Amino acid sequence: MIDLAIVGLGRWGLTLVESVQDKSDRVRFTHVVSRSPERVGAVANRLGLALLPDLAAALDDPRIDGIVLATPHSLHAQQIVACAEAGKPVFVEKPFTLTFADAERAVAAASAAGIVCAVGHNRRFLPAIIELAAAVRDGRLGRILFAEANYSGNVAGKYAADLWRVAPGESPAGGMAGAGIHMLDTIVQLLGPIKHVTAYSSRQVLDVPMDDTTTAILVSQSGAAASLVTLMATAADFRLKLFGTAGSAELRDPETLVFTPVHGEAETRTFATVDTARAELEAYADAIAGHAAYPVPLNEVLWGIAAFESVSRSVVEGGTVAAPVEVAA
Template identity: 55%
Template sequence: MINAAIVGLGGWARVLVNSVQGKSDKIRFTAGMTRTVSKAADYAAEKGFPLSDDYAEILADPAIDAVVLSTPHSQHAEQIVQASAAGKHVFVEKPFTLTKVSAEESVAAADAAGVVLALGHNRRFMPSWTELKNRIDSGSLGTIMHVETNMSGLGALSFQTGGWRADRAESPAGGM
């Protein structure tokens, strides 16, 4: 059983916790960290884990095997490097980091520490993607020479002013 800490307790973090807490024999959340403990205290109590507002405290806890980062994207690179140095496995939500250099540094830190670094991507288990993978694996499509996709939608029209998707500091590449 992997004992994990959820770091960040906004809406998506709660989806992640709800998807496994009390349902999985592979992972459970045994701690949480948020800058706003008062906003998440009732939720954490309901899910059965203590809260902290100190990331270093989470990383220093020998009972925690991994961290799940559901934090602002501008924090990911630093948090990954720190968790890796502490010997914690890392699952991070997308976007991974904000620059190629910080992504490379994050991967290098995890590699050097010998920890698993995983990136959340919510489309890989969709039926269309699994069917495509099955066809590629079977060889029925022949040798793949080039792939181009368009995953667009009307979502950008509803970005809220002040939300991370509309904030160039948090999402410098827009929808990329």
């Protein structure tokens, strides 16, 4: 059994803990790091978690096999580096970091320390996305020309003005850091590293200082392009359609893929509903135990943050922005 400490028992941290606690025979949470013991005390008690005051205390505790970070975006880079310097495995929620320079620094620290560094791109654990990636790899769709993606939702009225997510720098390019980053990760997984980006973002209706309408055109090094939309004040949407010279594949929702060949009948496939939080934490535990590498390669994580930073820069600077040159295919 792999024993973990959760740092940030907020909305998503609780989802992560509850996905495995008393359910998994490979991983469990034993500790919670919290600045607010009075807020988390009762939940920690219910979940059987011992309270620790800060990350340093968890890094010093030899009973803890790995750290899980579900904290504000701007804290990720320094917390990953702290885990690496202590030689402790780390799982970090998306976005990995807010800038490409920080992502390179965090990956370098993790590599130098030889620790497991796992990123919470949980959508990669959906059977439909695993199948989509296989279809690209085995050439079923022919040469990939274009991807069309949308990850939207409705946060209107849910974000208070003092929430960290709307603080300056925490959510560049509207919903891109919270929601769009999942599709951005799928786009780089399927198309490879991004060469340049043209993005547009605006706030039309939200009361808090956060854009609600964001879109980007991303062109990959292979020449395949993608359009990505993330809206923060509309009905929920999670869709990606991939166009190749032999046919298209459309992820209509997390469980449904429709393959349409250029010649022949469309085929709709329905996949099992998977608890992706539990799947990613069990994969993290397997990596700590040395059974298997965590299935989100860090070079692809760097591609994703390079694209994410390019979207943010294009929104601020206007026009087309070249991705950081260091990103190799």
